[in-house]
Each structure stands twice: as structure tokens, then as C-alpha cells.
Amino acid sequence: MTRGLTVIVLLALTMPIAPIASAQDVERGEEVYTSRCVICHGDNGDGMGLVGIVHRAQANGLVTTIYPRDFTAGVFKFRSTPSGTLPTDDDLMRIVTEGISRSGMPSHTDMPEADRLNVISFIKTFSQRWAEDEPGEPLEIAAAPSFVGSAESTTRGEGVYATMQCFQCHGETGVGDGPASETLTDSWGDQILAFDFTSGPLKGGSTPEMIYRTFMTGLDGTPMPSYQPAMTEEQDRWDLVSYCLELMRGAPATQQD
Amino acid sequence: MSSLRPLTISIAAAAMSLSLACGGATPDGGQEAESPYAAHEVAPGEYDDYYGFSSGGHSGEVRIVGIPSMRVLKRIPVWNIDPGSGWGITNESKAMMGGKWVGDTHHVQGSYVDGTYDGKWLFVNDKANNRLARIRIDIFEVDATVEIPHTQGTHGVFPQRAPTTEWVILNSEFRTPLVNDGSGDMLDASTYGGVHTIVDAERMEVVAQVQTEVNLDLAATDYSGRYSFATSYNSEGGATISEMLASDLDYLVVFSWDNIKAALANNDYRTVDGVPILDGTEGTGLTAYIPVPKNPHGVNVSPDGNYAVVSGKVSPTASVIDITMLDDVFAGNIEPRDAVVAEPEIGLGPLHTTFDGRGNAYTSLFIDSQEVKWNIQRAIDLQANPQEGETAVVDRLDIHYQVGHTMASMAETNEADGRYLISLNKISKDRFLNVGPLKPENDQLIDISGESMVLLKDESAYIEPHDIILVRRDIIEPHVVDRVRLEEHPEAVTQSSITRDGNRVTVRLTATAPVFGLQEVEVNEGDEVTFIVTNTDEIPDLAHGFAISNYNIQMVVGPFQTKSVTFTADKPGVYWIYCTNFCHALHLEMRLRFIVRPRS
Numbered sequence A: 001m002t003r004g005l006t007v008i009v010l011l012a013l014t015m016p017i018a019p020i021a022s023a024q025d026v027e028r029g030e031e032v033y034t035s036r037c038v039i040c041h042g043d044n045g046d047g048m049g050l051v052g053i054v055h056r057a058q059a060n061g062l063v064t065t066i067y068p069r070d071f072t073a074g075v076f077k078f079r080s081t082p083s084g085t086l087p088t089d090d091d092l093m094r095i096v097t098e099g100i101s102r103s104g105m106p107s108h109t110d111m112p113e114a115d116r117l118n119v120i121s122f123i124k125t126f127s128q129r130w131a132e133d134e135p136g137e138p139l140e141i142a143a144a145p146s147f148v149g150s151a152e153s154t155t156r157g158e159g160v161y162a163t164m165q166c167f168q169c170h171g172e173t174g175v176g177d178g179p180a181s182e183t184l185t186d187s188w189g190d191q192i193l194a195f196d197f198t199s200g201p202l203k204g205g206s207t208p209e210m211i212y213r214t215f216m217t218g219l220d221g222t223p224m225p226s227y228q229p230a231m232t233e234e235q236d237r238w239d240l241v242s243y244c245l246e247l248m249r250g251a252p253a254t255q256q257d
Numbered sequence B: 001m002s003s004l005r006p007l008t009i010s011i012a013a014a015a016m017s018l019s020l021a022c023g024g025a026t027p028d029g030g031q032e033a034e035s036p037y038a039a040h041e042v043a044p045g046e047y048d049d050y051y052g053f054s055s056g057g058h059s060g061e062v063r064i065v066g067i068p069s070m071r072v073l074k075r076i077p078v079w080n081i082d083p084g085s086g087w088g089i090t091n092e093s094k095a096m097m098g099g100k101w102v103g104d105t106h107h108v109q110g111s112y113v114d115g116t117y118d119g120k121w122l123f124v125n126d127k128a129n130n131r132l133a134r135i136r137i138d139i140f141e142v143d144a145t146v147e148i149p150h151t152q153g154t155h156g157v158f159p160q161r162a163p164t165t166e167w168v169i170l171n172s173e174f175r176t177p178l179v180n181d182g183s184g185d186m187l188d189a190s191t192y193g194g195v196h197t198i199v200d201a202e203r204m205e206v207v208a209q210v211q212t213e214v215n216l217d218l219a220a221t222d223y224s225g226r227y228s229f230a231t232s233y234n235s236e237g238g239a240t241i242s243e244m245l246a247s248d249l250d251y252l253v254v255f256s257w258d259n260i261k262a263a264l265a266n267n268d269y270r271t272v273d274g275v276p277i278l279d280g281t282e283g284t285g286l287t288a289y290i291p292v293p294k295n296p297h298g299v300n301v302s303p304d305g306n307y308a309v310v311s312g313k314v315s316p317t318a319s320v321i322d323i324t325m326l327d328d329v330f331a332g333n334i335e336p337r338d339a340v341v342a343e344p345e346i347g348l349g350p351l352h353t354t355f356d357g358r359g360n361a362y363t364s365l366f367i368d369s370q371e372v373k374w375n376i377q378r379a380i381d382l383q384a385n386p387q388e389g390e391t392a393v394v395d396r397l398d399i400h401y402q403v404g405h406t407m408a409s410m411a412e413t414n415e416a417d418g419r420y421l422i423s424l425n426k427i428s429k430d431r432f433l434n435v436g437p438l439k440p441e442n443d444q445l446i447d448i449s450g451e452s453m454v455l456l457k458d459e460s461a462y463i464e465p466h467d468i469i470l471v472r473r474d475i476i477e478p479h480v481v482d483r484v485r486l487e488e489h490p491e492a493v494t495q496s497s498i499t500r501d502g503n504r505v506t507v508r509l510t511a512t513a514p515v516f517g518l519q520e521v522e523v524n525e526g527d528e529v530t531f532i533v534t535n536t537d538e539i540p541d542l543a544h545g546f547a548i549s550n551y552n553i554q555m556v557v558g559p560f561q562t563k564s565v566t567f568t569a570d571k572p573g574v575y576w577i578y579c580t581n582f583c584h585a586l587h588l589e590m591r592l593r594f595i596v597r598p599r600s
């Protein structure tokens, strides 16, 4: 069972190379990786650890295999940086420390900070991209304006949801059953589910600012693109956040009335 | 199930012809008869037609039984400690149990809309510690409980049947002093009373209590939301069994909701411990006392809403009370006894009556060990025009043995369909392999779709189903979910963490197959530790367990569920926390270390 990255993001290779961690740090990072990470992410960092083979999610009768992150691709979903760029060390530290809500990625607050930094250094050895490329410049995201969550903003956001065609994947009611939802695949060619807003917290975080961040950065390696170019008005972006928050208040997908 | 039935029959027929080819003789030389159950069998992978919701008596639980397979599909812990699920161990369940681990469930009832089940809630009583619990049908777990004050023997429970279940009523079978704090002459039983309690179904709070001088046993409501009923077998007010059996007539007590609501609106009550207490003694207008033969037990209302049937227990009769005459009884236009329009003799030890929706009643006969089928209209006609040698009884069936409650499919609704009857027999005696002095009960499935009753199946049951309702699958199934809303629990964990406030440590822990959200948790000896565990797996039927070795803690958390547990870390050392509920190929590896540093 091998998975090849079918979409390769190529960027100009003229940027200066990022400072490399010491060999000692990387060595310690490998020890941590072998102790904590290998079971899911695998010996080769390709997400083909023992766990990944059997972990499945089901929705609308679909059975989907969810693989842990494949570090060999150098593609990351949860970043503060623009679509197509590498995440910052702070981004990686946040994920390693806090884990990813509702995924198999646990928290590692129980591990010393130095070990968390070292394991990040080691993870970077799996992809050439880290040697050739620089992390993107983090997007600046202001605090959510006070109108977020208001009835007016939510109504406007419903319009943005339609204009931006979010329903194509996430469905009219946000339960992830849009017309395109059954044919979605990720960059590795694996079937992937559109998020069901009514099921609870988002992997990328559920505060207004975090939802905003997900629109702007997109989730690289998945069909969720960045809406930074398409949605230029700051007002529209926050209105869409309001509508997402409203969808999250809906009934669970499995509940029928 | 029905879609597969022809196939089942053809397989059974094929098996029979095969056995005939081989001689088909049983060891005693007789021909093998096909079991009447074969046509009702639920094949592997097929579903039952009905959800049966059964009480568990002094086991304290509620059970879901598939009908007609009689398979026990779930045991819902209510008033018991259930280490399997963690009920009685988690903070959430402890808060609903109020420190009482003993309970006695008798009657499980569903919430109603317009005279049939709406698939929202189940209600169940606790006769031992006098409580009412509500079960959410979407997840089949208890979500609220309420203590019933001023009562003992909280037995009969019935929800309002129309237009919707706003009230649930409960009866106190044991007369007690209303304020039972040791004051007054405790031995003077004449000062005791029975209480009819009204609970708000939504808020699960006591609305009011109607105090009577008699004991109140089983309960029913009418189909119009205007009356509720209680049998009273101790109108004598006796404190000993001889005193309780002294008089030949006892009562069906009828409560007028119109008059109760008027009394509440007019503030015509006193308040004890914050609860409005209404005077419902005879002659107050809130109640009517309808004389029926001595020591009645069951009261059940026919699906057309017209009749309440009361069984005499020590009288071989059933009394049919015409509910449409109750307005005249309360108005004083007729005597209470005039509302009894039939009293057929049906057999010895009649307890409970159920209905097929075709005008027939089925009454359990405890002493005769029989189910008796009788026609209500025929009984009324014969009461008006007695004819020598004529009877309302249509059929009798021996059961095994000593039946208590009996219930037909959908019989407590206006959609009674007369397909199946369950006989909840108290004594199994010789029906199963001998398992020692404490034997199982025997719950029998009976086909009542034809003129004669046909015994289909024995099923053993652990202590001790008292009553059951049979609800059509299509009413319940659409409401049942595979997972709760993640954020339903205010403390739901999406990011694991350890926080400390003085000697209080809170560990928030995700459980996602096959890892907990942390690998190590360190605390100090003597810390008060709270684990809040959320199962963040959204896959149906993927539950995680959470047990702490040597710390006497275990619970199971379903998809998106959150449960918490609080304890004192009083044993220093290394203790493995592990997942107890098989979840994954690497389930055995799903564990973390709980490290308790010794006090220096």
C-alpha cells in the first residue's frame, strides 16, 4: 500500500536556506519520534505507521481511511502561512503541543519543550523541501470585529456561503453532503470527507479568528482551498465566520426529526 | 424482518423435509412438530419489529428487549452502579443518583403525543428510594432524575397521554406520615396518607402533590389529558396484612385534572418543603372513589380511551369503569359505583390487563398461571342482560408460571395492533437448566393475532422485570443517534491538558483510537484529581474505556461523549490507565501512565 503525492507544489528555489538545527538536536528528536510518533507517522515519516492502516471514518454510508500526516511531502494543513507555503516553527510547535482536536494527534504538553522542538527538527529531515524552502510569512489576522455572530452578519454570511459555493462540498445545511462531497480526494488520491459543521469543533480551531484563518490559508493537501484571493472584502470574510458559527449550532447529522 | 420471513419459512420447510427424509422421529418416537416460533424468528442480521422497554425491578435498571426475538439489546443503568458503563462512578451519573445506589424500577413508560408514543423520553420509577428518572431515547441514557418527597413505595407512574406529555404522575403505595420526621405518634396509622404526585416532564420538578387518606398503587392516565387513576388496595388504612384485607370493597381513585388545575390556580393548597400539597381526600372534589372488589392491583385504559379496567387480585373479577361517565360522577349526577359497567368473572388472581385494539382484553391470572382473553363489549352486554352459561371469556392460555404484568404490542396507545403479548412470569421453576436457588424469571412471548393465543417462546430474565411496553420500531428508530453532540457536555475536551489549582488537578483527556491525548500524567500524593475524558472518535460504535489500575475507577465513553471522574490520588507509584472497551487493532496499546509522586 503506497501513496504517491500526486500534486506537488513547486516554488522558486531562490530563497535563502533556513537555519538548520544541530545534529545533536536532530538525534534527540529522532529518539522522541521513535518513542511517540512512529506508531502513526511511520519509520519513513510517510504516515504509514501501524495505526494509519486501520483508522477509518464513516459518513453518509461512506467509509474513508484517514492517514496521519505524510511528512515526506512537506505539505501541511494547519498553518498561519499562505496557501502553498511551509508552516512556521511556531505553527508546528502549536500542533505538537496542543494536538489536533478530533483527530488522532494527541497533545504533548506532558513532554519537555526542548524535546518538542527537537522532534520538529527531526520531522523536517523527511522532506527535501525544508532544505530548499522557507516558511511563508504568517498572515496577519485581527481580532474578530464585534459584529461577528450578530443576526445581520449571519444573514449576510449565508449569502457569502452561497456566492463562494461552499455548499458544493459542505452542503446547504453545512452537514458535508454537498453535490461534490462524495467525490472529494486529497492530494494523495485518498477519499476525503467534507467537514460537517454541525458535528462540533473544527480541527483548525473553532474561535472566530481560527475559522477566519482556515478560510485564508486553506488546508493544503485537501480540496479546501484558500479563499484569500476570491474573498477580498474583510466584511465578507467575517460574515462567513458568523454563518459558520451559526451552522455549528445546528442539529447533529445523525439526528433525525 | 418481514421482508425475510418467506425465506425463513422456506428454509424451515427445507429443514423439515430433510428431517422427514431422515425419519424425523424424536427420541420418544413422535414426529417433530415445527415450533410456532419459526414463523416469527428474527434471522441473523435482521431486526426486530418492536422495541420492548422493560423494567429491571430491584436490579435498578431498564432494559431494551427486541420483540419478537426477545434478545436483550441494552441494559440501561438507572438506580444501580454499573462499572461496565461507569454509571455510579462518573461525576455526571453520581450527580443524578444523589448518593443512593439502590433502586427498584417497576414501570417504564414512554412520552406521548396525541395518545401514542413520540419517541422522545422514557420514564421509570424507583419504588425503593422514591425517585423518577427520565431516559433520553436518542441515546438511551438517563438525563434527569427527581426525588419524590413525602412518599414511600413510589410505584405507579404514568405520563399524560394527550395532547402531549406535560405531566407525569406517580402513586405512593405505602401510606406514611406526610411530614415523616419522627414527630407525632408514628404508630398511629390513621394519620398516614397516600400521595398522588405530579411531575413536570420537561423540567423534571414536582408540580404538586394530591394527598389522600388511602394508599395509591398502580397508575394510569386517560386519553384526553383530564383524568388520572390509582388503585387503592388498602382503603382500610391497615398497617398489618389482616387489617389491609378487612373490607370487601376497595377503590379505584380517580383524579380530576380540571379540578386540580383550578385548585392550583386558586392557591387552594398548603406548601410543605416548597411543594404545593392539595387536599384530595374523599369529598374534596379533586377525587372520586369508585368502589371495586377488594385489593385491586392493575389499572389499564383501553386503546379507544373509553374504559379503565381494574383487576381484583383476591377477587376473580375485572371491573370495567366507563371513563365517559366520570364527568357525571364528579358532577354528582350518578353514584361512583354506577360507572362500573361490567365486572366479569375471569379467573383467580387477576392482576393486569392489556388490549389488542380489536375490543379484547387480556388479563394476567397470577394464581391460575394463565392469560385470559375476554371481550369488553360482551362483558358489558352480559352485565346488562345476564344469560345463563354465557361468558365474556374467549380463550385461556397456560403460562409458566405465576404471571405478573402482561402487555400487548402498542397496547398503551391508541395504535394497539394486537400482534404480540408478553407474559412476565415471576416463577420459572423447571423451565430452564437449574442454576441454583435463585432462578431466572420467565418472560413468555405469545402470538395474539388470531382467535386463540399461541405460546411462541420462553426467555429467561435476570431480576426482575415488572412491566414492559412494546413500541413499534418505526416510532423509535428515527430518533436514535450514533453519537451525541460533542459540545453537549460543557467540559468536552478537544485539546488535552493538565491544570493545577492548589492541590486540585484537572486532566482533560481526549480519547481517539488508539491513543489517549496524553502519554503521562503526573500528580502528587494527596491531590484531588479530576479526569475529564472525551471520545473524539466520530465513528459509530467506537467507544473507549477508561480504567485506572488499582484506583477502582472505570467508565466507558461513547463517540463524542464526555465523562468525568474525581478522586484522591492516595496511592503513590506508577499506575497504568488503559482503554477497557475494545476499540482498535492497537487497543491494548491504548494506555498512559498515571504517576503519583509520594508526599515528601
Ligand SMILES: [Cu+2]
Pocket: B513, B514, B543, B544, B545, B579, B580, B581, B582, B583, B584, B587, B590
Ligand atoms: Cu480505546
